[in-house]
Amino acid sequence: MSLTSETEAGYRALRNSVAVAQEPELRCLRLIGDGAFEALDAVCPRDLFLQDGQMKHTLLLDDEGVPFADVYVCREGENAYVLGYGSPADVIATWIRQHVPGITDFSAADLSESHRSLALDGPYAWELCAEVFGPDILGLPYLGVLVLGETLVFRAGRTGEYGYHVLVPSDEESAWIEKLNTTGKDFELAWADAAARDQCVLENFFFDLNREGSFGLTPLELQLQWRLSTQKTEYPGAAAIRALRQSGWNRRLTCFITSEPVQADEEITCEEEPVGSVLAAGYSPLRNEYVGKALLNRPYWHAGLNAFRVGHQPLKTIAAPAVKNLSLEVSPYRHSFHTRAEDFK
Amino acid sequence: MSPELKEQIEQRERVFKRVAELLISALKLDRTSEEIDPDTPLFGTGLGLDSVDAVEIIVALESEFGISLDESEGRLALRTINSLVDLVLSREEK
Numbered sequence: 001m002s003l004t005s006e007t008e009a010g011y012r013a014l015r016n017s018v019a020v021a022q023e024p025e026l027r028c029l030r031l032i033g034d035g036a037f038e039a040l041d042a043v044c045p046r047d048l049f050l051q052d053g054q055m056k057h058t059l060l061l062d063d064e065g066v067p068f069a070d071v072y073v074c075r076e077g078e079n080a081y082v083l084g085y086g087s088p089a090d091v092i093a094t095w096i097r098q099h100v101p102g103i104t105d106f107s108a109a110d111l112s113e114s115h116r117s118l119a120l121d122g123p124y125a126w127e128l129c130a131e132v133f134g135p136d137i138l139g140l141p142y143l144g145v146l147v148l149g150e151t152l153v154f155r156a157g158r159t160g161e162y163g164y165h166v167l168v169p170s171d172e173e174s175a176w177i178e179k180l181n182t183t184g185k186d187f188e189l190a191w192a193d194a195a196a197r198d199q200c201v202l203e204n205f206f207f208d209l210n211r212e213g214s215f216g217l218t219p220l221e222l223q224l225q226w227r228l229s230t231q232k233t234e235y236p237g238a239a240a241i242r243a244l245r246q247s248g249w250n251r252r253l254t255c256f257i258t259s260e261p262v263q264a265d266e267e268i269t270c271e272e273e274p275v276g277s278v279l280a281a282g283y284s285p286l287r288n289e290y291v292g293k294a295l296l297n298r299p300y301w302h303a304g305l306n307a308f309r310v311g312h313q314p315l316k317t318i319a320a321p322a323v324k325n326l327s328l329e330v331s332p333y334r335h336s337f338h339t340r341a342e343d344f345k
Numbered sequence: 346m347s348p349e350l351k352e353q354i355e356q357r358e359r360v361f362k363r364v365a366e367l368l369i370s371a372l373k374l375d376r377t378s379e380e381i382d383p384d385t386p387l388f389g390t391g392l393g394l395d396s397v398d399a400v401e402i403i404v405a406l407e408s409e410f411g412i413s414l415d416e417s418e419g420r421l422a423l424r425t426i427n428s429l430v431d432l433v434l435s436r437e438e439k
Contacts, residue, residue, distance in 0.1 A: 057390050142389050156390075205384055223382035226391050230376050255384065271347060302357045303383065303427045304434070307350050319427035320384040328420050 002283045003195065010192030011285060014159060014200055016326060017337060018122035019192035020180055026117040027069075028152075028167060029082040029089040031096075033106030036080040040073055042100045043236055045219075047229045050075040055083070055143045055154060058227050060092065061237030065218045065244065070209050072156055076145045081111075083154055083165065086209050088112070099236055115152070115167040118176065121192070121200070123326040124337040125162040128187045129153070132179050133166065138332055159197065160204035160325040187337050199282045203291050205255050205320030211264075211280040212253055212293055220249045221295070251276065252301040255320040258290045262310045268294055269309050275300040278310060284322065291322040357430065363409070364429045371405040372398055383427040391425075399423055412436050 003011060013019040031040065041048045046058040055074035059067040069092060071084030082092060093108035120129055129137045133148060140146045146153040150169045157163015168176045180189065201208050207224060218241065219228055228241065254276075261281065268276045281292030294317070300308075308315040335343045346354075365378035372394065374381075385391045388399070402423060406412045410433055414422060422432040 223384050225380055225382050226385045230380055252382075271350070299354050299358070302354055302361075304357060304431060305350070305353060307353075319425060319431050321424065324421060 003199065003285065007193055007195040007199075008285060009190050010196035011199055013188060013190035014122050014161060014192050014196060015286060015323075016123065017188040017190075018120060018125045018128045018184065019190050019196070020177075020184065021119045021121075021192045021194075021197055023117040023119045023165065025085060026119070026165060027071075027082075027084060027086070027089040027092065028111035028115065028117070029092055030109045030111055031080040031082070031093075031106050032078060032109070035100075035103040035105040036078075037075070039096055039100045039103045039106055040080055040082070042103070042234070043096050044073060045228045045232065045235045045237065045241070046073075047231060048073055052077065053145050055081075055145055055156065057143070057156070059219060059224065060086070060095070061219075061235070061241075063237060063240065064216075065237040065240030066216050067207075067209065067213060067219065067222075067224075070207055070213070072143070072154065074145045074154065076147060076152075081145070081152075081154075083156075086213075111152075111167060114170060115150075116170050116173040118166045118168065118173075118180070119157070119163070119192075119197070120166065120180075121157050121159045121161050121163040121197075123161055123330040124187055124340075125164055126332045127337050128180070128184055128189065129164050129166070131183050132176070137164070158204065158206035158208075159200035160206075160321055160323065161200075161327040162330075199284065202280055202282050202293065203284055203286070203321060203323045204325070205293070205322070208280065212295075215279060215295070217253070217295070218244055218249070220244055221251055222253050250298045251295050252298070253279070254294050254296045254301050254303065254317050255322055256292050256294050256308070256315050256317045257287065257322065258292070258310070258313055258315045260313050261290055262292060262313060262315070266310045268296065268315060270300055270307050275308070286323045356434070360430045360433050361426065364426055364433065367405050367409050368392075368402065368426065371401045381426065383430070384425050386425060387423055402429075406433075410436070 010019050044058045055072045060069040062068050069086030071082050074081040089110035140155045144155050152167040154165040262278050266278045267274050276294050276296035279293045279295050281290050284291040303317045303319040306316040365381050388394050422428050
């Protein structure tokens with residue numbers, strides 16, 4: 001169950017230099033009008049205090065408090081953007097209008113129709129992006145938005161490395177890809193397929209709608225309480241979240257490692273008693289072992305326990321993230337891909 | 346559950362609560378320890394702390410647990426509350 005050579009090449013570039021990917025699954029909705037932020041604030045479970053050029057990571061919840069979209073909400077000038085994964089942008093626009101019927105003074109545009117998304121991730125993604133898209137990228141803070149003509153750059157990612165979602169006009173996509181490929185040769189750029197990116201998301205314990213997000217779990221069970229306001233009382237799903245807080249929840253997503261492959265849905269035992277199940281797992285070249293996410297019952301849901309089995313296979317829970325990201329060491333102010341050997345002697 | 350595992354879980358819960366309450370107090374977070382998950386990222390996304398907060402945490406860790414960190418240790422230990430719990434437990438073992 002190790003990675004294919006193509007996947008591993010993308011994975012290695014993402015972890016060591018920079019990787020690029022087309023992201024047709026990334027949705028982007030632009031809301032314009034006086035009521036845009038009021039509408040978003042009413043449907044998002046997180047407080048949306050955003051200055052111009054800032055973005056926040058949140059969720060959109062159904063009435064049961066289960067996430068159906070994993071999104072950033074962004075403010076740029078008079079525009080609000082909802083950027084993320086899950087339901088198509090037009091479905092999200094309709095859903096917002098249904099939940100705020102009294103707020104009508106905004107319009108919504110699905111940027112997926114006019115733009116294409118390129119994801120650049122890696123410890124030196126900032127340097128390649130600056131060369132290709134311009135030096136303003138270097139001043140873009142984490143969770144910041146930059147507008148370069150018709151191109152939008154969102155600095156965010158789910159891999160634990162420097163990450164940029166670049167939305168380019170559809171008719172310019174091939175020209176930008178060519179420029180990235182040409183300039184990227186000096187950065188050992190590789191294309192990362194979905195498997196490579198998914199593995200990095202898994203290792204860094206970022207939420208994945210297609211994996212643990214498909215099990216009908218709430219943010220409390222998914223360790224995503226940070227994406228919920230402690231002050232807001234009214235948003236879609238709020239009643240379900242409130243009820244669960246009052247009753248308490250008895251299972252939680254937990255990061256684990258194991259030396260042999262395990263599969264989603266396999267039962268996890270502790271001292272021969274069932275205590276949970278595997279939700280996702282994949283081979284980590286950085287660790288040379290398997291990393292995964294388990295749903296474990298209270299009180300077994302803690303990291304640091306070497307007490308579990310899947311069948312006869314030992315499984316250990318660990319603190320997330322499962323890897324030490326090179327981006328933690330790399331500074332755009334002090335380092336460069338071209339001097340990396342000397343930078344990290 | 347075996348007594349050894351029970352003790353290990355209880356120790357982890359005790360340290361988690363101490364670390365979470367330390368962060369809430371030092372950083373004046375508007376959350377209870379039950380409203381903070383152990384693997385929540387501390388910086389950037391997650392709790393959204395910054396470099397000033399990092400200094401506050403380092404000072405609080407020294408004061409509460411007698412733990413001092415160099416830059417490299419700090420980068421790894423200050424990722425989540427769980428990574429701080431790992432740090433405290435590993436220092437207690439020494």
